[in-house]
Amino acid sequence: MKRRVLPGLPLTLGITLLYVGLIVVLPLGALIYKAGTLGFADYWRIVSSERAVASYRVTAGSAAVATVFNLVFGLALAWVLVRYRFPGKRLVDAIVDLPFALPTAVAGIALTTLFAANGWFGAPLAAIGISVAYTPLGIMVAMAFTSLPFIVRTVQPVLEDLDPALEEAAQSLGGSDWTIFRKVILPLLAPALMAGVSLSFARSLGEFGAIIFIAGNQPMQTEITALLTFIRLEEYDYQAAAAVASVLLLTAFVMLAVTNLLQARALRYTQRS
Template sequence: MRQRRILPGFGLSMGITLCYVAVIVALPIGALVFKAASLGPEDYWRIVTSARALASYRVTVLSAAAATAFNLVFGLALAWALVRYQFPGRRLIDAMVDLPFALPTAVAGIALTTVFASNGWFGSFLASMNIKVVYTPLGIMVAMAFTSLPFIVRTVQPVLEDLDPALEEAAQSLGSSDLNIFRRVILPLLTPALLAGTSLAFARSLGEFGAIIFIAGNQPMETEITALLAFIRLEEYDYPAAAAIASVMLFAAFVMLAVTNYLQARALRYTAR
C-alpha cells in the first residue's frame, strides 16, 4: 500500500524549491558575475587590487574576525548561562538575544553611535580611559559583534539543551575535574554547532552594512568597509567596478562556506567515533 503524504509530492516540492533558488539566489548572483565579467582581466585585476579596495578588505576581514572571536567566547558563555542556570530576568535576556534580528540595522547603528559616543553612556566612561569607539575600527567591531551574536547563541543553545547529563555524571564519578569534563566531554559535542554558528556569525559580519556606516566614520583606507566601497561605486554609476568588488566578497563567502562544511564534517565524524 502506497504511503499517503501530507505535504505535496516530490515533483511539486522540488519545482517550488528550484524556482525559489533560481529567482532569489541564482539570478542575482548570475547578474553579479555577468557584470563583473564584462570587465577585461586587466581592468578587473586593477579594480580589485587597488589600494583603496585592499584597505577595505583588510578592515572588513580583520574586524569581522575580531567580532566573531569575541562572540564565540561571549556567545558560548551566554548560551551556557541561559541553559544551565535559572535567575531573575532570564526570559527577558533570552528574548533580547534575538533583538538584532528584529531591529533594523540602521537603527542599531544610530543607537550604537549614540551610546558609544564620547558623551554617551558607555563612550564617556571609555573616553576617560582614552578609548575611542565611534569612527574607529573598534566601532566597526562593536557593530559587527552586535548584529552577529544571535547566530552563535541560537546555534549552540539547542545543542546544550539536548546534552545527556549522564555523560557529565559519568565523568564526575571517574574523578574528572570540571575543566576536563568541559574540554573532553562537552566541547567535542558542541564543536559542530560552534563551527556552524561561527561561520554564520563571520558571514553576517562580512556582509553587514547599515549598522556600520553610522559608527565607522567611513574614512577611506582606515574605516571603510568593502560593502560601502561597492555602494560608493554604485552611486558613481560605475556598475562594473561595484560588481567586481562585490565578486571578491562573494568568492570569499564561498571559500569560507566550503572550509566550514569540511571542518564540520570532520568534527561530526570525530564525535561519531
Template sequence: MRLRRRVLPGLPLALGITLVYVAIIVVLPLAALVFKAASLGPEDYWRIISSDRAVASYRVTVTCALAATAFNLVFGLALAWVLVRYRFPGRRLVDALVDLPFALPTAVAGIALTTLFAANGWFGGPLSLVGIKVAYTPLGIMVAMSFTSIPFIVRTVQPVLEELDPALEEAGQTLGASDLSIFVTVILPLLTPALLAGVSLSFARSLGEFGAIIFIAGNQPFSTEITALLAFIRLEEYDYPASAAIASVMLLTAFVMLAITNLMQARALRYTVRG
C-alpha cells in the same frame, strides 16, 4: 502492502517549487552580479579589486570580522550556556533579547550604537576617560559586527546544549575529573559542529554587514571604510562594473569560508560520532 503517507506534495512538485524559489531569490541576483563583474576584462577587473583603497577595505573588513567573530565565539557560548543551564529572574527577557539584532533594522542599530559609544555617550564617555575611543574607529566596526552577528552562535549552540545527556557529565564527575576537564574533553567536542556552524554564519554576516557599520565607522578611506561601503560608493557613482567587481571578491570570500567551514564541521561530526 502499506502505502507511505506524504504530508507534503510529491517530489516533482515540491522539488520544482523549491528550485524556482531558489532561482528567483538566490541564483538570479548572484548571477547578475557575476555577469556584471565578468563584463570587465581581466586587466580592468584586477586593477579595480587590487587598488590600494580596495585592498585597505578588505583588510579593515576581514580583520574586524575576525575580531568580532572571536568575541562572539567566547561570549556567545557563555550566553548560551547561562540560558540553558541556569534559571534566574529575567531569563526569558534575556533569551528574547538575543534575537533583537534579527528584528531591529540595521540602520537603527547603527544609530543606537553610535549614540551609546560616542565620546559623550553612556558607554563612550567613561571609555574616553581611559583613552579608549570606540565610535569612528575600527573598534566601533567590531562592536557593530558583534552586535548584529552574535545571535547566530547563540542559536546554533543553544539547542545542542539542551539536548546534551547529563549522564556524560555525571560520569566524568564520578571518575574524579574537574569541571574544566569535563568541559574540554566531554562537552566541547560535542559542541564543535554547532560552534563551527555558528562561527561561519557569524563571520559571513560580519563580512556583509552594512547598515549598522556606516553610522559608527566614520567611513574614512584606508582606515575605517569597509568593502560593502566601497561597493556602494561605486554604485552611487554609476560605476556598476567596479561595484560588482568589488562585491564579487567578498562573495567569493564568503563562499570559500563557508565551504571550508562545512568540511571542518563534517570532519568534527564524524569524529564525534566515532568517539
C-alpha cells in the same frame, strides 16, 4: 502501491527550487556575470587597488575580531541560558534575537549614540583614552552586535540536547569541571560552534547599515568593502561595484565551504567516539 513520505513532493520541490532560483541564484548570477564582463586585467586592477585592499583589510580584520568575541561571549551566553535559572531569563533570551528584528540602520544610530565621546558608554571610555565611535573598534562593536545571535542560536539547542549522563560519568571518574568541558562537552559542541562562527563571520563581512553610522567611513582607515561597493554604485560604475562585491562573495563562499568540511570531520569524530 508505495506511499510517498512527502505528499505533493514534485509541487513543493518545484516551488522551492523556483524560490531559490529567483531569490538566491539569480542575483548572485547577475553579480558574477557583471563582474565577468570585465577583462582580467581590468578586474584585477579594480579589486587590487589600494583603496579596495584597505577596505578588505578593515572588513576582514574587524569581522575576525568580532567573531572571536562572539565565539567566547556567545558560548557563555548560551551556556547561562541553558544551564541556569534566574529572574528575567526569558527577557534575556528574547533580547538575543533583537539584532534580527531591529533594522540595522537603527542599530547603527543607537550604537553611535551610546559610544560617542559624550555617550553613556563612550564618555567613560574616552576618559581612559579609548575611542570607539568613528574608529575600527566601532566597526567591531557593530559587527559583534549584529552577528551574536548566530552563535547563540546554533549552540543553544545542542546544549539543551546533551545527555547529562555523559557529564555524570566523567564526574564519577574524577574529572574536573574544566576537564569535563574540554574533553566531553566541547567536542560535542564543535560542529555547532563551527556553524555559528561561519555564519557570524559571513554576516559581519556583509554588514552595512549598522556600521556606516559608527565607522566614520574614512577611506583607507574605516571604510568597509560594502560601503565601497555602494559608493561605486552611486557613481554608476556597476562593473567596479560587482568586482569589489565578488571578493566578499568569494570570501564568504570559501569560509562556508571550509566550515562545512570541518563540520563533517567533527561529526565523524564524535560519532566514532
